[in-house]
Amino acid sequence: MSKKPSIPKGTRDFSPAEVVKRNYIMDTIRENFTLYGFQPIETPSFENSDTLMGKYGEEGDRLIFKILNSGDFLRKVDDVLYTEKDSGKITPKISEKALRYDLTVPFARYVVQHQNEIEFPFKRYQIQPVWRADRPQKGRFREFFQCDADVVGSTSLWQEVEFVQLYDAVFTALKLDGVTIKINNRKILSGIAKTIGAEDKLIDFTVALDKLDKIGEEGVKTEMLSKGISESAIQKLQPLFSLKGTAEAQLESLKNLLATSETGLQGVEELSFITNHIKTLGLQTASLQIDVTLARGLNYYTGAIFEVAAPEGVSMGSIGGGGRYDDLTGIFGLKNMSGVGISFGLDRIYLVLEELGLFPETVSAKTKVLFINFGDTESLYAMQAIKKLRAQQITAELYPDNTKMGKQMGHADKRDIPFVILAGDSEMTSQKFTLKNMKTGDQESLGFEELVSRLS
């Protein structure tokens, strides 16, 4: 094979600089998950197909990566079916496993499978890759990490309060000030649809409303009309378009608008609980904003809906989202398990931190000091020092080969290693080390203890 090798489209190699930055984000998220009492679980990369299929809609089923059975997989396909040559029909006969599509369905499966070992309410987090056979495009990959925290087994709204705090804690720790945590409630959307007599058009209605930012008030109205929502119904929506001011004021308007919908009023009450308590508890750098146009994952969420927007001026879709789903584990036969959770968008957060220059300088995979190789005797002297430096947690290396000094210095330079040590005959005799600062070019002769303090 002489063709230069490549990787499948939609996948990525990560260089050392990238891995270190990604780990910085994931470690920050992980630390805060832990601080909030979430416990890590991990599930297999592939699940039995029947665990995943049918859980993400028809589109989802198509986008799930299926794993071919091992061995003589065609033997199990009966000849009549085989003759049809129908990919869709043959798939379940030749593939029994599939790659994880998200972390929520495997979590639900985990909870049901291990229900007797789990103490509820169960706060779990999970940071693992998922795979989707989506058409790759800028910022959309076929393999990417999800970072999810969920609680299952309680309907308490304190959990929603805590998730708002958790978003604030993580983005504050990442120095990403000024994110907006948008919040809505599915019950409010249902209530509005009912109030305007368009209950049967809930999806069309929310899809149109969701576009308010992009196409404006008139655009939304036109789209609703075209979907068969009546003029008079749309008229009743007017207060939605002029929701302004404090959370309290907005909630007051919504209360009036939804006066005849019990569900709607319950949504308002839930939103009030969260916004009031967050107001009292305070956020560090994020702000919480009611957004009744927010409808993500509508088929899924039953209560709170969250979405996090990057700070103003950064053009990037949402960098996090989540919500409550009242029947998380019902798909696997365990009823009455309410779940609520949030997710962090690792790839987008990465891009935002990069754009704003927010990765700390210390986030680097760099070696601190390289010892020049002058031959075996000198190298042994170097290796003795290196051993002691590493014991002091200082990243140190010997250039492995005794080649030209220029090449070795060039290696340090290209790898951006800040210090080089030259230790030849005279240094060995005096038990010293010549330390060269690669930035300034300064050299100094140091004993081992001085060396440690210079490099620490």
Added chain:
Amino acid sequence: MSKKPSIPKGTRDFSPAEVVKRNYIMDTIRENFTLYGFQPIETPSFENSDTLMGKYGEEGDRLIFKILNSGDFLRKVDDVLYTEKDSGKITPKISEKALRYDLTVPFARYVVQHQNEIEFPFKRYQIQPVWRADRPQKGRFREFFQCDADVVGSTSLWQEVEFVQLYDAVFTALKLDGVTIKINNRKILSGIAKTIGAEDKLIDFTVALDKLDKIGEEGVKTEMLSKGISESAIQKLQPLFSLKGTAEAQLESLKNLLATSETGLQGVEELSFITNHIKTLGLQTASLQIDVTLARGLNYYTGAIFEVAAPEGVSMGSIGGGGRYDDLTGIFGLKNMSGVGISFGLDRIYLVLEELGLFPETVSAKTKVLFINFGDTESLYAMQAIKKLRAQQITAELYPDNTKMGKQMGHADKRDIPFVILAGDSEMTSQKFTLKNMKTGDQESLGFEELVSRLS
């Protein structure tokens, strides 16, 4: 679906306690990799099939998990081929991607693909899962993590020296004292085979020799005879069976035995370089042992061969291994790139640490303190304290629901949470917190500052 869900055989769910312990091992390995100047890379979970196929022998090809093409994958299969219904022949037509089988081939692919961005010698580490369609059995899984460190681009034996130190550093950090790092050299095995005139029987010869521990000297000789190695050849091997004493003494015997084989003598010299320098540099808790019966991955390694055995008394296969391969990237068209590397067996190390009770108590996913929920007003008081505790890095939680106290205490108990805080009316009035030690049952009334110092 009312059947209790399950996961594919050979895969595992990891509970919080298990994830935390696995992370402890991986973090320890990662820290030491970093300290030694290795840089992390990550590669995609699946590669193009032609990157992997043919790299692990016929058996390997069979054990690689293949991913079914998306969409109407049968459309690309021509009718004549289709009619044959031959799984092997159809596979490449309906599957273009496959799950990573190890980390070495993807690393070689990475090096060749990114050769212009890489500064050589390149020290990389990689900790990622791999997948093999092996028959699952005790300790053998279809999904497992590999933890590899390799250097590519230099033939310097200082690297072998460093890998011995690295093994010692990691196992010392894990408090797993007394591991044995066995070392051999492919050139010695080749030299012996040549010396006894059995060059064409190198594999049979090493396979037999490898069993010395299990079947003893006579058993090995019998097996060699049965493989067609002559009586007189076997006679010449006698010194091998009585290799004893210091590394120096063993190397001296080998030198005599291999006097007529240039390759063999070179192997002895390489081994001497490593053992001599390790002797001077010293190891912390591991010991280095020459083992000429060691032959793992013979088709692959060209120089040093490493294997790590658990401390005496622990019955467990090798917990690490590695070696040098002179032509790592040749399979992808980049010649003359020598590589040397080692691997840590995460699952086995886990079992050994578990068996010996070596996981530190601090390695736990436990929450430090749970606030009892007495209702919304009290919960808000609790949440204000929790917020401040978390800011001090103390893992704190509110029980989400206002249920019976016994149930809440039981929750703390079952989750092994060491402290519970009761804060009701009287505590709120006096701005205090009643802290209950769940082990001793002791209760004390504390101000916030005292609380922090008690929990820190």
